[in-house]
Amino acid sequence: MRVWCLLYNLSLKITMKDISLKDLDLLALLPCPLKVPIEMEFKNHFENENATLNYLIEGNANNQLSYNTQIESYTDIESIPEITITSGINNFYSRNFQKKFIEKGYFYDAANYKANSIFSNIDLKDPEGNYTIIASNILVMVADINALGDIEPPTKWGDLLKPEFQKKVAIRGTNTSFCETTLLTIFKEHGYEGIRKLGKSVKWGWHPSQMVKMAGSGRAEAPAVSVMPYFFTKTIPNKQNVKILWPEDGAIISPVTMMVKKSCKEKQQKIIDFFTSTKIGEICAGAFLPSLHSKVSNKIPEYATFNWIGWDFIKERDIDALVKKLNTIFIASYRGIVR
Template sequence: MGDINLKNLDLLALLPCPLKVPVEIAFENHLHDGVCSENSVLNYIIEGNANKQISYNQQVEEYTDIESIPDITITSGINSFYYKSFRENFVEKGYFYDALSPRVNSIFSDSGIKDSEGNYTIIALNTLVMVADMKALGDIKCPCTWKELLRPEFEKKVAIRGYNDSFCETTLLTIFKQCGYEGIEKLGRTVKYGWHPSQMVKMAGSGRNGAPAVSVMPYFFTKTMQNKKDVKIIWPEDGAIVSPITMMVKKSCREKLAKIIDFFTGDKLGEICAGAFLPSLNPEASNKIPKGATFNWIGWDFIKERDIGSLIKELNNIFIESHRGKL
């Protein structure tokens, strides 16, 4: 995190890569418009989450007091802020509040994505869809749902986000919720590659040997594909998997940082997210998703009733064992 002391940090934003630059520019303009007085200094970091997310998640797990946490923190995915220890030590003690207005964008009316207990501020979603390489797929029928992706004919024909021995937590949790441990084992057998989505984009429709028949990637990455002739983007019938972009806002900074909070819950940020194909909860955002598309969110009850951190580790281990043919 550089030389900045996290203890004195007003804002830490670890953003999905397409948001980093436009949000940073818009936020700096916001500050220059007189948000901060000459006598006050805002200590903040805006980073791409790919650079810092893993190390920061580990740091979150070591927090012992609320003062260690930045006043406003923005992160992606089901991360340490959702883990049992953080929830018990901080969330359930009422340190945070949902800074977004009760009214959300109409596309989320039935999604259940807004925290009914008012602790987490979900500002936008990274949505995961499937991309089928029609040549690599051959005679195999395209999957229309996440459960269909687990069919035996997809064995070693699928790519999901993964790095070393860590694989996409929202994919694992969604498959587990729908299909249990058996579903995680089946997913392990179907997956051939754990890649960064940029690798999937390069291979999809390329005609190269070994190209995955189906890649599970963020919807915004599908907009960067060059070889579109032989690919099919599939927004699953049971909904795109939801990876939330979460803002944790301390109640204690509600007045002091009101104009900063307004920026991250306001129309400008909503349009930046929508323009980057990351659907925004802002009610005025012009989100760019297919008509009738739905969202596959694991749900707040699922999170609150489990030790999510331990479950992610368990599912990851089962997936890896199956992936390597040891189950």
Template sequence: MENIDFLGLLPCALKVPFQEALGAYVKELEKCEDVSTLHYSLVGNANNGLSFFTELKEKNDLNVLPDMIMAPGFNSFYYQNIINKCKESKSIQASVPESMNPLWLDLDLIDPFNLYSVIGFNPTVLLVDRTNDKSLPLPEKWSDLLEPEFEKKLAIRGSNPTKEEKKIEFCEGILLNTYKDHGEEGINKLGKSVNWSLHPSQMVKMAGKRGEGPSISAIPYSFAKLVKCNENISIVWPKDGAIVNPITLLVKDIRNKQSKIMNDFLFSDEVGELFVKIGFPSIHSNKNHKLNDDTSFKWLGWDFIHENDLAKLKPKLNDIFLQSYMSK
């Protein structure tokens, strides 16, 4: 990642509008003679960033990082070896605005070690489709999905990292939160409930169609709101909260001139409005995070992250889940 000032590994819904806004910002910057070109790279679909995180994990070296990187999910930033490397660094420091969305304090999203900035998050909700099963009860909270009545009813995000790799990787946010609340037994039960491994766009396309589609999809809200709800299709916001999938910013040295320029863009009103329009709550203070009147959120928590090495826990939970998922 040499000569890259900013790398953005972006959720699908964010890629195009973010690219357009950043492109316009850079074009304005280039009109100023005293501002050098800002070099950046944007990658859509979080799975496309897996090779980058594999390199970071294997080399255990922060030098593979660009000056600034923004990435979704519980990626390698949240692995103990990388957290420790960041702690040892004398220049890495969280970039947090003086005034921020009060939700960040309510959910305790501020990194206690002042290394990372969660600048927004992608909430996961439930899309319930009773087109093929009118008798299906509405789940009220995440734990309901572990009950026998929801066996083989659920779809969650899953993907194959590479064409050569056949092993499916399932949504880490759902697996980690299920394990936190219900242990390995909960992961086993969840595996029995899940019958589809899909991209969110596939969940949207299958909604309302007669046949063998999922009755319930655990789906990012940004995709769920694209579905036209009716008497059979509804978005359920779990009472215990939509799962928080963080969008994390790591800055190697905020004193760097280019990092300061990029930082100004990331914490601008324009980016805050962009996040909220898509359906991502943002750290920006003047943006309304209330996507619905009764929204609440479920954050994994810094204590859990620091007490568990996610580099080991994530593949372990994925294997336990996969065994249960494939045994049906």
């Protein structure tokens, strides 16, 4: 059954299970700190429009894994929402999706501005003009001073692979899937052996909110180092007992990507303009997710650098298959299984 989400009916609550995704004008699965402010701004911006939009704005954390499966099941362009926003290196970057849709020119980069100057040294904007990157969820390290003890804090990502960090590290993950951007970054620089070493170092696969509660808490099970989004470092209650570490080789970039069909360019231009506006860029920057918009002032340290796996790395590999393989190798090492 087709369910319409009326912009002026703010009490209407629907979920991904309630609707046919192919009927959506917009599906936005946003990182935690962006969901509420962008949803409010969207409703305020469009509430006086003399039209009904079919849209769903949800938090990325609860839906990304299930939506990844749906991406792989797409057989034709009509089954995909006209505009989709997701976070991370997900199945929109898979070789299967690229062959079926990207290489056929169904999507385009809707952001008509140059990349923000803070990204001047990396190619974050898609050089082939298929993906629209609107912001970046960046990962840094948080060291717990007490849990570290006599261990020197890591200064770069490769330091986490050292024996002294064995079972002292937390990264985002569950029992079956761990942070793909962290795994891909380690793999790019250190290969499969680096993934095995990381598995030995990691003891906790947590949501960043769990890391925030434990960091600097003084509890025995607190990780010595937690890898978390920069936004979450701002919410740590025991800041006096932690040190925020911006790695020398750069904060890991997890892109917030908007997939826009060429066929909907005229029909959905107002939504496209909304998500590529300075206002949305400022919301992202205010949530410490640096915006790509060239006119936005991002709230990051002056010394900050970034670590992006790069478009060539993505295009040259079957990213979906690689992420699955890296998870398999990592989890085996994480659980102490020799492979």
